[in-house]
Amino acid sequence: MKLSHILAAAVLATTLGAQAQTQTAPASAAAPLVEGEVRKIDKEQGKISLRHGPIPNLDMGAMSMVFRVADPKMLDTVKDGDKVKFTADKINGAFTVMSIQTTN
Numbered sequence: 455m456k457l458s459h460i461l462a463a464a465v466l467a468t469t470l471g472a473q474a475q476t477q478t479a480p481a482s483a484a485a486p487l488v489e490g491e492v493r494k495i496d497k498e499q500g501k502i503s504l505r506h507g508p509i510p511n512l513d514m515g516a517m518s519m520v521f522r523v524a525d526p527k528m529l530d531t532v533k534d535g536d537k538v539k540f541t542a543d544k545i546n547g548a549f550t551v552m553s554i555q556t557t558n
């Protein structure tokens with residue numbers, strides 16, 4: 455019982471921290487930052503497989519899935535297993551990573 459309360463507080467603190475970071479992000483970052491972990495990178499196809507937390511702007515819960523990337527050069531900045539924060543949007547019907555940064 456007490457442990458669950460501690461965990462809930464930790465999750466809340468993490469969430470608040472993420473929100474604070476989003477608010478101080480550059481104005482160019484229109485979509486909210488999402489936490490994720492790189493599962494697989496496909497440079498030839500310009501795709502990245504991510505295990506991600508909730509993506510409010512896409513009305514999506516936490517899951518693992520494949521995204522396109524807005525620019526294939528983004529895939530040179532991350533590797534399998536990296537913890538990342540990224541923004542995603544739906545571009546021409548395809549879920550697309552618009553920006554990504556490691557948080558290792």
Ligand SMILES: [Cu+2]
Pocket residue numbers: 506514515516517518519
């Ligand atoms: Cu998803």
